[in-house]
Amino acid sequence: MKIRKAIITAAGWGTRFLPATKAQPKEMLPLLDKPIIQYVVEEAVASGIEQIIIVTAGGKRAIEDHFDRSFELEAALEKKGDKALLEIIRRISDLADICYIRQKEQLGLGHAVLTPKDLIGDEPFAVILPDDIIESTTPCLKQMIDVYDRFRCSVLAIERVESTEVEKYGIVEPRAIEERVYQVLNVIEKPSPQRAPSNLGIVGRYILTPQIFEVLEETPPGKGGEIQLTDGIQRLLRRQAVYAYEFEGIRYDAGTPLGFLKASVEIAIRRPDIGEGFRRYLASICQEPVQNRLGVLQETATAVKKDS
Numbered sequence: 163m164k165i166r167k168a169i170i171t172a173a174g175w176g177t178r179f180l181p182a183t184k185a186q187p188k189e190m191l192p193l194l195d196k197p198i199i200q201y202v203v204e205e206a207v208a209s210g211i212e213q214i215i216i217v218t219a220g221g222k223r224a225i226e227d228h229f230d231r232s233f234e235l236e237a238a239l240e241k242k243g244d245k246a247l248l249e250i251i252r253r254i255s256d257l258a259d260i261c262y263i264r265q266k267e268q269l270g271l272g273h274a275v276l277t278p279k280d281l282i283g284d285e286p287f288a289v290i291l292p293d294d295i296i297e298s299t300t301p302c303l304k305q306m307i308d309v310y311d312r313f314r315c316s317v318l319a320i321e322r323v324e325s326t327e328v329e330k331y332g333i334v335e336p337r338a339i340e341e342r343v344y345q346v347l348n349v350i351e352k353p354s355p356q357r358a359p360s361n362l363g364i365v366g367r368y369i370l371t372p373q374i375f376e377v378l379e380e381t382p383p384g385k386g387g388e389i390q391l392t393d394g395i396q397r398l399l400r401r402q403a404v405y406a407y408e409f410e411g412i413r414y415d416a417g418t419p420l421g422f423l424k425a426s427v428e429i430a431i432r433r434p435d436i437g438e439g440f441r442r443y444l445a446s447i448c449q450e451p452v453q454n455r456l457g458v459l460q461e462t463a464t465a466v467k468k469d470s
């Protein structure tokens with residue numbers, strides 16, 4: 163069966179980005195000039211997904227507005243004759259067939275995936291966590307759909323992580339099948355380095371068979387008192403094969419301030435319009451000792467104070 167639908171989970175609080183996320187969804191924070199969530203919607207569309215279901219929560223209205231038409235803005239741009247910008251704005255609302263469902267209580271990722279069960283129905287589907295931004299020649303989700311098409315079972319995106327970092331990921335116990343492809347023998351959500359069966363961490367892209375809903379309905383709260391998707395997958399693999407795929411591409415953890423910054427910088431240096439100037443600027447500040455720059459900043463601050 164073709165993978166037609168994707169769930170994007172966007173119901174989290176965004177506590178790591180407070181106060182920026184106090185009154186706006188973290189999924190709307192811009193990487194350069196595009197909100198995080200648009201990157202993953204574009205990845206889904208480029209992978210052949212026909213319908214996207216975004217799981218939201220209270221305070222996430224800006225996401226819906228972003229993918230909706232804005233007639234006032236379009237009229238204003240038309241009046242100004244700014245055809246290029248008009249085209250960009252219109253393209254966003256034509257990107258995909260998107261529907262929204264609210265997760266009324268934040269009971270965990272497993273619960274978030276279970277929320278649109280009836281909208282998915284009895285077919286395999288994709289799950290995307292927008293915290294993980296992946297840059298690649300072939301979209302990451304497309305690579306995974308290709309693996310699904312060959313093996314016809316659930317596929318988890320994985321990446322090697324530092325052994326000190328295993329506590330931040332669902333970790334896979336793998337059995338090698340072929341280059342980049344593993345059968346999953348077990349998964350553990352955020353294990354201690356001592357308990358981790360490998361250093362292959364799950365990244366926020368999944369292809370899941372609809373049987374995941376049956377197991378999630380019976381999955382009790384796990385790590386952090388939340389219903390974990392990883393625990394559901396652990397139950398699923400007792401019933402049917404689950405595979406893991408080491409995708410090709412670079413992943414940024416845009417859910418943390420440092421990862422977000424790295425993604426912003428790398429996206430900026432690759433952008434044709436500003437890339438060159440930005441690279442030159444970065445090279446110049448990297449050559450200068452931090453202390454000197456702080457000195458410059460302090461001098462400026464003192465001058466401003468004197469002036470006022």
Ligand code: G1P
Nearest residue numbers: 271294330331332364365366392
């Ligand atoms: C979630 C999952 C975890 C996975 C990670 C990927 O954790 O629970 O298994 O490895 O996403 O980004 P979170 O980062 O939401 O804590």
